[in-house]
Structures are given as structure tokens and as C-alpha cells.
Amino acid sequence: MSTLTDPRKESFSVSMLIYDTRYRSTTIQIFVLVLVLMVVFWLIRNTAQNLSDLGKPIEFGFLLEPSSYDINQRLLDYSSRDTHLRASLLGLLNTFVVAFLGCITALILGVLIGVARLSKNWLVARIMTVYVEMFRNVPVLLWIVLAMAIMIESLPTPKAFRGENATASMYFSDSVAITNRGIYIPEPLFSNSLGNLSFLGDSSVRFDISLDLMLIIAVLIAGFWTSSRINSWASKTQNETGIRPTVWYWRLSVVLLPLLVVLYYTGFHLGYPALKGFNFQGGTYLRNSLIALWLALSLYTAAFIAENVRAGILAISKGQSEAAASLGLRPGPTMNLVILPQALRVIIPPLISQFLNLTKNSSLAIAVGYMDITGTLGGITLNQTGRELEAILMMMLIYLSVSLTISALMNWYNNSVKLVER
Amino acid sequence: MKTSFVLGALTVAGLAAGAAAAGTLDDVKARGTLNCGVSTGLVGFAAPNASGEWEGFDVGLCRAVAAAVLGDSNAVEFIPTTGKTRFTALASGEVDLLARNTTWTFSRDVDLKFEFTGVNYYDGQGFMVPTELGVSSAKELDGATVCIQTGTTTELNLADFFRSNNMNYEPVPIETNAEAQQQYLAGACDVYTTDASGLAATRATFENPGAHVVLPEIISKEPLGPLVRHGDNNWGDIVRWTLNALITAEELGVTSANMAEMASGTNNPEINRLLGTEGTLGEMLGLDAEWAQRALAVGGNYGELFEANIGASTPIGLARGLNAQWKNGGLLYSPPFR
């Protein structure tokens, strides 16, 4: 005999949309939605109007026209007769190269410097502090320009290697040349090469895959897999018999022997750079723009990472290591099992954003003439075709998807190392 | 005209809520200043001096137009533009006139919808190499590292030149002349290529100019000129004829020194028409009769501008060459003032 029944059915009135908390949130949301849509529509209408006034309707046909310019660092084959699309693709790959190299170097440097800042050696700690403050407080663009200037001013020109009384010489028995145009290192060559596998025929996004490289990777994977099988067999034997069979030479040989065989049959050898004409020829050429950008970005970002690392280590209270010691853990396991997992939890999230920053800052490549995506699609292509809207929108979308991908990957990694909080 | 009003602290001193006026000339007059797009810094052509005033050959043209239209050669806002931003700045109406060493090409004229109003400097792309390389022709540059200034037609010409001669090269694209010059001097490139005028200007400022040589090959035609937006013919005429007035004045021997005297009337009817003492040429342009006198009073005629900014007496020391009057074997040939 409950007297409480359903609430009385009110007749709906317009004012309820604002005053009734049940409807209010919907009202606000619809209002915001309409507002945003109106703004977007307004922007699009303006753009359409302006573009038609200029006589430049949006179209991406320019991407398939010949680019007519050359790119110095090419990870794929390219000539000035290829399309703007291919030039952009090459630029994107160059962005990836410098971002990848930069992130790794910045991480290593950052960790070393972060630890060194906490060093008991007063001088080392001070130098690292000066380093961190110097790099953090001066714009990265300035560092990039300075790194380039230092490279080209302080290193010898290829000319200096020439002639009887050369003032510069190559390193490592004539295999590495460090010049102000960049660094030449030996390149791997295969005299009985298996050739390349070409994909996507003649299109702008065609690419080749070296079968030699694929074979080496396959052999290495197989080797490591076998090696890990041997290891688990050894552990199993140890569990059963109490004696661990000596297997390290087996494990080593299943990795190395097949690799050596493959290298032998493909005729692996190194191609050394040699001074010929104006420049060194042969070998792998790391351009000065790449090195300057790479150095500046990683030194700059390393200063920030060092601070994160330092904060991460300091965030773990001394009690943690003392507790670990009282449990009888040695310093190594203390670091691996107690300090690091906790420090990582603090370090990784800011690390992700530092990596993202580095990737985005690589767009400043334009200052030293490194042909990344900003230099190709957002640079020469944009200048030559006059398609600002299309080029910039494409560039933004590309950067956005790269950033989102990196942060998704790193967040996934972060979640996998995160301590489960209770 | 426009009620400019400050919209809070957020959009200060801008938001001029005005409709696009019909003519650029009216806009300029109403505004009281000429917005002139120039380079961010190119020796001899446009650069700010210590007191922040812009100087140079291109700057001189801007000032002449401002004097002709507004009567004041200082009523110019110089808007530095990069190779990338220059066309947008002009298309969007941010600048009324672009005088920034811009090469007159088909696609810029037709596809990008601009109007080149003449040529104020005939140029061509050349190469500069250190003398010690022993190179005497651009055909010997196979395998060289070449510094290029980007954002121009330079990289396209270069790619075509090396491709058609079946040579390899290593392009080093650089945004600004200053950086390119530094790389070249440090030996990070063997060759520096840009317009021949730029090469000469750059070479002139080197510590040791004799150690560098400009190769004889000119691989492109680079007619550099001022440009305006398509579709405003009256404004285009004003810029075109201001430039022509400067050129004609040199041809007729009118200089800033003798102009006052000539303005009182001469026996040469064309000078009289040019200086507005005869005929109604100024009115046809929508200006007054003395427009050309004012334009000439700023920096003198074409020849004087040339000499003062980039000529043989300056550190840049360019010879007139193609830019001499047609009577002296050059290409400067202004249509008659009639």
C-alpha cells in the first residue's frame, strides 16, 4: 500500500529546458553543438567564398604533377620528374628519421645527464646543471641554427682531405670521413645481392624492399627464437635435475653461424667513402643538416628529459631503498625491482610529451635546409604550386596523426609498465 | 570610412570591419599609407638600417609610388615578406604592391592571378665558385654540392640545368641569403647559385672578393619586377607608369638635380608631358599633374636609384649590363609618355 507512486506527469513547458536539471544539460549541449556548427559553417562559407574569389578551388591534383625540384636526402628513389606526392612522402620519411634518431639520443643523454646531476661529484653535478639550464632557457630554433653553424665552421671541408699535405684525415683506417658537409661512414654492400622486391609499380608511393636485408632479419629472428628455446630447455632441465647444462655456446652459435653463412653467400662487404671530384663518394652520407638538427633536438630535449629523470629518482623516498636493503636485496635488484619501476611511473608520462615535442620541433628543419615534410610539402611544393590551403591542411593532418600514433603507442607502453594501484 | 574600434583587450587595434573597397587607389588614399611588400633582407634591394628605415633598390620604387600617389615618400609601410608569404600577402590585400625581386613567370601571372607591372631589374641565375676550385664553366660542376636559396624559381632552374646536362649534384636548400652565404664561405658547398645580381652583391661583401668568381653561364631568365593583384587595372597602371616614369626620366636626362628647372617648361614635349606641365597624363591615372615629379624627387630617376643602391659606386658594384637604357645596348625600353 505504497502511497508513493510515479511522479506526477507534469506538462512539459519550454522553461523546463533551462530550469529543470534533467533537461538542462541536454539544452546546453545542443546549444553548444549548434554554436560550434554555426561557427564551422561560417568559416567554411568564408573560405569557399574567398577561394572562389581567388579562383583557386580546393583540389589536390597538384600532388600528381612533377615536382621539378631535387631532394638531397632520399630514402626512396626520386628524381625531379617525380610527383609532388612522392616528394612529400620522402619528406615524411626524413621527418621520421630525424625524430626517431633524436628521440633515442635524447633519451640516452637525458638519463645520463639526469643521473649525473645527482652525482656526488660536485663538479660533474654543476656542469650538468649549467648544461640543463643553458639548453632549457634558450629557444630550440637558436640551438638548431647554432649547431649548424658550429658544424660548418669547425669541421674541415672535403678540400682539406685532398692532396699531399692534407690538413685533415679520415678516421678508423680511412673508413670514416668527418667533414663540414656531413659524415661519411662505410655502407653495407652485397656482391651477390638477391635484389629488391618492388611494390606498387610506378605509382608515387612505390617502394623497394631489399631481399638481403629481409633475409638477414629473418635469420636473426629465427636465431633468437631458437636461442630462447634452448634457454628454456636448459631451465627445464635445471628444474628437473638440479644441474643447469652449459648452453651459452649453443645459444651464441645458433644466432651467429647462420648469420655468417648468409653474409658470406650474399657477398657482404663494406663500401668505403673516397674523395672523388668535389665530394666524397660511396659510403653512407649523413648530411650536416641532419646531424645539426639531430644534435640540437636531442641536446635540447635531453635537458628536459634529464629534469624529468632527476625528478623521478628524487620522487622515490630513501625509505624505499632502505627497505629493499633490509629485505636483503643487493643494489642491482634494488634498482631493477624497487627503484626503477617506481621511478618509471613518474618519468614515462612526461617522457611521452618530450618525445612528442621533439617530433613536432623537427619541423624547424626548415631553418637548416633539412628536407623534412615541412621543407617539401610545406616548403618548396607550397611555394611552387601556390596551393597553401591544401598543402598546409595535409601537413597538419600528417603531423596530427603522427603525434596521436606516438602518444597512443607510448600510453600503451606506459599502461603496461604502470604499477597497479590499490 | 572604417570605424576601427578596439574589441576589448583581445583584438586590439585591428579588426577594421570594413568591406573591401572598390579600388586599391582609394584604399591607399584613405589609409594614407602605401603597404609595400619587400624582402626580409637582401643586400642592396631591401634592408632596414640602424634607425629602422628601409633602404634599397626595391624600397626606392615603393617610395616613388607612395610619393606619386600620396605626395609623401615616407608614407610607406614596409612589410617584410618571405618567399613563402609574399604571394599570400599580396592576394589577401595585406600589401598593395609587392616589390620583392619576384620573377615574372607565366604561372604567377596567369595561375596565381597577379599582374606584373614591368621589369625593374633584368636578372638571370648564375653560379659563384671559389677561384681555387679551378672551375671555369658550370658544365664542370658534376657532383658538386650546390647551395640554393629556396622559395624562388632557383631550385627549379637548377634541377632542369643539371638534368638536361646529365650531371649529378647535391642540393643544399637554404631559406635566407645570409645563411646560404655562410655555408658557402665555410666550404659546406662548392657552389652558390642565385640570381646574378645577388651573387655580385654577396661577393662584394666578402672579406676577400677576389677569391671567388662568378661563372659565365646564366642558366635562366629572371625578369624581376613589381606586381599587383589581378583585376585592379587602375592601380596596376599607376605602378606600371611610375616605374616607366623613372625609366623614361633617365632616358630623357631628367634627374633629381635638374628636375625643378625642367618642370618650369622645356622644349621637349615628352619631358613636359612627363613632368605634367603639358597634357593631362596625371588626371588619366586618377592622380594630379605633378605625380611624376614627386616620384622622381624621392631618389631621382632609374639610373640614380640604381647607382645609389646597387651601382658601381656602392659596395655591391653591379654594372648596368642588361639594365642599361635601350640606347646603350640594354633592355630598358619604356613605352612613350604620350
Next chain:
Amino acid sequence: MSDTSFVRQEMLSEQPAPASSVGFLGWIKNNLFSTWFNSILTVIALGFVWYILAGVLPWTFLSVWNAGSLSECREIARQVWGESHGHACWAVINDRWIQLLFGFYPSHLYWRPILAFVLLGFALAPVLFPQSSRKLLILSGLYPFILPWLMWGGSIWSPIMALIGFVMGYLAIKNLSERIGQLGAIFSSIFAAFLWWLLIGPVFVDLLSANIPIALESVASRDFGGFVLALLIGIVAIVCSLPIGIILALGRQSDLIIVKAFSVAFIEFIRGVPLITLLFVASLLLNLFLPPGTEFDIILRVMIMVTLFSSAYMAEVIRGGLAALPKGQYEGADSLGLDYWQAQRLIIMPQALKVSIPGIVSTFIGLFKDTTLVSIIGLMDPLGLSQGIRANAEWNGIYWELFAFIALLFFVVCFSMSRYSMYLERKLQTDHR
């Protein structure tokens, strides 16, 4: 068994510590040579420091201060030090430092940017140093209107009318919220403010400027340049992005799905693209998005894009501040019967903002450093000016001196701000314990 062979009867007198562990020597031993590894590190570090200083110091101090051009500089250096290279030519800084600081700002008006930045110090004092006088808060409130007036000049009535617009909005909220409820009041206050700014205000401005002309000489924003431009872009962007950032942060925390989605999309988009692409938008595209014929000059466009850029970062900083508040604060506000805006205004935001100040300062440092990017799109910030200076026949070929000077300027400003931020962080930490 009392004949213990030895019991000490008196304390030994205190011995001085060994000379190697006290004083200067002891400090050196403990801090530099405590282990063999440390000793090696010290030696390497000393060598490194020596190497750097030996290169930099002679260049910096054996230098030419007075010369009219680079070639003159080289000539003087040759006369004084002979044919050795490596002498700085600070004469370029001597010649152009005013330009590097002020750009093309009219020289008789230099007092205005200087006054603006001095006032900024006072306006920030109540925010940055809580012990300073509360009366300065009035200045902080007025500063957003003083700054543009000082920098751009023009009639004093424009900023005053702009201020009155805000007052109108505030009055609308205050008086109407009783009658038509909070939400309605907010909308009508926004409406009132815009009505004032767009329709009524301009009329008053014209009227008042015609009759009571109090005005500063106008300075077009394209005359701004040098370090003033960098500072101005930074300050305008950070001040304008604060309210936008708060709204975005609240939007991102909100339960309203659509609002949240828009906020997240905006923040992630801006944070996902490099600033340089946004600057390209400012220089190449922004005019396309606006109605035909709208004219903004490039500096204003850059300020708009940089504001959008920093508001996304600001939103994340403030979100961090919101997240740092204990849940009890929200529940406490609810239990007092405060509605959403009251709770935000009285309880949440004051605490969250206070916690976020260090983050805001470091956002500002980052933003300030990023203003150098505007040189890429042709604005005359210090880096852009350095290109212009090198394009002069006198200074063509000069390089390190300009960069060193610019780096020093940035370092001084950024370093002092980061020190301040660290001081603040330490203080906030103790507050919370």
C-alpha cells in the same frame, strides 16, 4: 673481579679532525676525489671546462666594441691582435642593440613599451608574491586594458569602452541571475557585452574622442619588432589564453558529452601539430577563413594563432591543477548547496589556479621561446632582425655575435622565470604539508 685491567678514567681530549677531511681540502676530497672513479670524472670535467673556456673567453673579451662595419672590425682586430682569428665584433651589438630590443618602434616613444613592462611587474606582483599589497590587484585587473593602449596608442576611450563592456556583462550577471537563473544570466551578460562592444561602444568612442581627445600617438603593429615583439606576443597570448584555457579545462572535465568531445578535439588537435604549421596558417590561411575583405595585420593574426596554441597547453595545465584537488573539495561544495558556477568560482578555481601557477609559468617560458619561430614567417623578432641586419652591406657576414646576444637575452628572461617558478613550487609544497 674488580681488577679490570684497564678502565679509562678521564675522557680523551677532542682531537682536531684530520686536515684532509675539513676545510677546503676536505671539501675537495669529499666532493671531487672521494673515489678513483670520481677522481677520473673530475679530471675529465676539468679538462672539458678548460677546453670550452679557452675557446670562448678570449673570443668574448678580446673583442672590438667600436666600429662602423664588419670590415672595419676586422681591420681593427688585425691591428691590435695581428693575424689571429677569433675576436668577437661586438660593435654590431653596439650599433644595433636598440633595434634588436625595440624593432621599428618609433624612437621617441620607447618609454611606452618600457612603462608597459614595468607596469606588468606591478600587475603580476599580487599573483606572484602573495605578501604584496592587495591594492595592486586593481592594477592587475586594469592591466589587460592598459597594455594595448600603451603599445598601440590611439584614443584612451577605446580601452575604456572595452572595459565597460566587461562591466556591463558583470552587471547583467549580477542583476539577472536572481530573476532568470544563472544560465540565462550568463547568456544575457555575453549578449550585453557584445552588444556594447559592437554597436553602442563604437558610437561612444567616436563621440568622446571627437570631444575629449585624450590619445597617445598610434603605432601600427607592424612597427613592433625585436625583443619587444617577442615579449608582447608571449604576454598577449598567455593573458588571453588563460580564460580560454580555463573554459577548455572545465569542458574537458565536464559530464556533458558534446562539450567534452569538442574540448578534447580542440586540445588534442592543437597539441598534435607543430606551432610552425599554425604560424603558416596565420600567415597564409587565416585571411581565407574570415569574411572577404577583412584585414588583420600579420602580427595580430600571429597573436590569435599563438593564443589558440597556448590555450590548449594552458587547458592541460589547469586540468592538472583541477585533478590535484582532493575530491572532498567538490563534495564539500556540493554539500553547501553551491551550484556548478558558484562552486567553481568560490572553491575549485582559486585552489586549482594556485596549484597551476608553476605550470603556467613554464608554459609561458615555452611559449616565449617559441616566439622565435615567427622569424620563419618573416616577422622581425630578434632572429628575424638579425637576418635583416646581416643583409646590410656593413654587417654582411657577421654571425656569432648576433646569436650570442639574442641567446643571452632569452636566457636571462627564461632563466629568471624558471627560478621563480621553482621558488614557487617549493613554497606551494610546504603549504600543502
